[in-house]
């Protein structure tokens with residue numbers, strides 16, 4: 001079973017073997033790396049060889065499934081204890097995306113009540129792959145219909161902008177925000193979506209490296225812009241009608257943690273009268289949080305900003321591109337490197353999920369996602 005999206009397979013699971021595309025070397029090298037156990041899964045997440053809220057949860061879960069495939073246990077209780085211990089360890093990899101913690105909670109509960117813990121765990125981890133692809137297909141459909149319906153009268157084809165990477169490389173396939181872009185572009189009859197702008201998304205460059213890769217694979221007309229160019233772009237092109245982003249954690253009032261730079265995109269969208277749409281599976285919504293104030297924001301190493309990674313061809317005749325890190329800022333430069341920021345619900349037009357499109361209630365500035373999910 002693999003995470004399907006056209007020709008792109010970011011997560012490949014063939015029980016009991018897990019391999020992932022190493023996203024640190026994309027797009028210049030398609031390198032699959034084996035993930036034989038939870039330690040390798042933890043490392044892949046921390047180093048961002050794999051990333052994206054849904055993908056983090058799935059790779060974590062399947063890394064332990066791979067480890068269980070190579071172990072035997074004297075008793076079911078021993079298996080339960082081992083699985084709980086490894087899930088707790090995997091949950092220490094990255095703190096902001098809630099999908100990982102949601103999966104850990106559900107998998108621990110499943111195992112606690114199972115008389116065949118190892119087998120039931122692997123079945124449940126595999127189901128996460130299938131569920132995510134189904135969720136993303138529904139998010140794409142729901143979001144595309146929502147954007148299409150909100151086109152200004154007389155405007156047949158529109159443009160959108162997206163941030164970071166929220167496609168097949170961030171999920172089990174199709175994607176969330178980029179899934180909406182894919183679904184919107186697939187609409188026939190004069191095509192609703194004319195063009196996609198996407199941001200480079202410094203410092204990891206999820207946009208310049210990963211979203212560019214996915215959009216080119218799909219043949220979707222697109223243009224890369226600097227993170228700092230979005231306000232000027234919105235001012236220059238009134239056919240850009242929506243900014244569509246993913247989410248790492250959505251609080252019950254709609255406040256949303258997402259890749260750093262999302263908050264300022266929401267501000268400029270408001271200023272320019274452009275819809276700001278968050279795409280997320282329900283597994284990204286943390287109903288235990290009243291608001292975004294409580295969301296833990298991961299801070300990463302300063303070197304991700306003061307240095308940058310590029311790819312140079314080998315000097316001696318070989319064609320292979322080699323990833324190299326170069327110093328940009330003077331050595332010793334201090335940098336602030338939060339990996340996410342929180343966008344307040346008042347700046348968000350809608351939260352698009354597989355269960356439906358959720359909007360703010362009776363003109364108030366917040367959502368009631370608990371009620372929306374319950375009533376979906």
Ligand SMILES: CSC[C@H]1O[C@H](OP(=O)(O)O)[C@H](O)[C@@H]1O
Pocket residue numbers: 051052053054164165166167170171176177206245246247248258259260339
């Ligand atoms: C559907 S991916 C959600 C989310 O994850 C990304 O963060 P990272 O690349 O650091 O894992 C980004 O915030 C996406 O919007």
